[in-house]
Amino acid sequence: MHLDEPAAVYEAMLAGWGRQQKSRLLADGTVEPRLALVRRFAEFTGSRPWEWTAADVEDFTASLMSGKGRLAASTIRGYHVTLRLFCDYLLDGRYGWVGQCDRRFGAVPSQVCHDFNTAAHLVEYEGRPARRPFTYDEVQVLFDFLDDRVDVVARSGRKGALAAMRDAQMVKTAYAFGLRRRELCFLDLADLRPNPRMPAWGTYGAVHVRYGKSSRGSAPRRRTVLAVPEFDWVVQGLAQWVEQVRPLLDPGARQELWLTERRVRIAVKSMDRRFAFLRAAAGLPAELTLHCLRHSYVTHLVEFGYPERFVTEQVGHSYASTTAIYTSVSDDFKTKTLQSALRRVYGQAPDDVREGR
Template identity: 25%
Template sequence: MSALADRVDAFLAHLTHERRVSAHTQAGYARDLARAADWLEERGIADWARVTTADLREFVAARHRAGLKPASLARLVSALRSFYVWQMREGLATRNPAVDVRAPKRAARLPETVDVDDLAALLDATPQDDLEIRDHALLELFYSAGVRLAEAVGLDINDIDLAGGEARVLGKGSRQRSVPIGSRAIAALRNWLKVRPQMASANEAALFVSQRGTRLSRSSVAARMQRWAVQHGLPVHLHPHKLRHSFATHLLESSADLRAVQELLGHANIGTTQIYTHLDFAHLAKVYDAAHPRAGQRSETGES
């Protein structure tokens, strides 16, 4: 076994016994560092301390050309950085050549949304029993307030103020925020609160409860939502996050107020919210291509 591989084995033992990382992470790091060691040996580099930033950039580029996906390349760079942090701590290296190595950025995935008219038809459907009354209230809340699934199932009765038209939700990082509730959602929630006592266990604080009388689970919400979509003929798969994406996108299409949408969604960083501006532009471009009399030439002529 080479000196390069010996050093990797010592690092992996550190991950197992001291940092106690998951088996999945360790396996990924082991593959990445073994490939790095083999690549360096092929180039006559037998000491990790001699490796330069240029060497590692060339290695990452080679893995990229070999078809490694951006997420895997990001893990590879992370493995190299962590490896050198450990070596420096152990006195085996004096610098970290991986610090300035960057993996190619992942392509941004535009969030999927539901068409406004399709959503209107779905939400205008009349619930037929108590469970559907609950489901309808949830659907209206997701689209009206843009809440996350965990935020919705975490709501207690005392967290909503229907007279004031708002709800207090606990978001990521235990950050609490108030979100407005539209009139349609208020009406649906009032209908649910009329029948909720027939389902809820004594002293249950949760706003949304299951047939067992306890707080509704996330998996139940997702399953019931898709059931509602199929039952009422929605042509796309429906899940809570798609309603949240639809809420944000439809707001931006109407107002273009990114800061307001950021606040409503509970995003700590506006960069997270900006993904919806890309989606909004895609929508506008589609409308332009369909409506403008000279749009057909847009891709045929150069930009001016």
């Protein structure tokens, strides 16, 4: 007999649910936050899982939506999903928690999350509206600033010229291949591949992504991203970095493509901070993150006329609908597309369309 039987049973429930999730090959980064959320909910209610009610969920949700720390709808929905999963585990007859609670406490767990007290997933994209792709002009401003910064640092004689060149090439590579932050930072020399149809590009005609976004319980998805002719300038930049600049860091046998001055792989969080600094120094809006360059890549490929399936495979999406969320074509592109359709159907575009009225 435990001195605190309710606490012992509660801890056993959490431990069992943790083991169940890890048996599904879910990472600690997924399991631990879920367990922490259940503990947070139990602390909020001041009760044990066999005492929870649907009203507790509603009160908890109201607390998450109030005050200055109001959470995003997607975050609250994620909390609801976690609580629902935990209750499903408790109610699963294969684990025996219903019988245990009935015998020990005279009460049983219930599913406290239902369709009428949890957030529904109504739209595909719930990110902040301010997030958007870079325009062509903004991409040019950023790249011009990066190039000028390399020249300024190099002429000053200060340390940091190699880092400035690395940062510039990393940002350009992220855009030219539509890479996520982690995909970019975890590239190795061996991931630079030739494109058989463009032998003139050497080993810089494609990048093999080994650390793509993974589904829960699965390994990272791999893909090969081909360089496209509109972004062929990245080939020369990569060649310069690999063959001329990177060797100055004395990398030895290290295979990481992007090294710091201490000859270690640049970290994802470090790249986030560096990009924020570079974007601010270039005078660009704060809502433009490194990931926005990936959105720009998708948008610009669409405007260049690449087929939807090609774009989807380039960026590693499972569904074309996901790629569509990333796409935000310019008004000029839409006007030209409409003009083309009018010429195809009527033989000539009306003046009001040509003049943008």
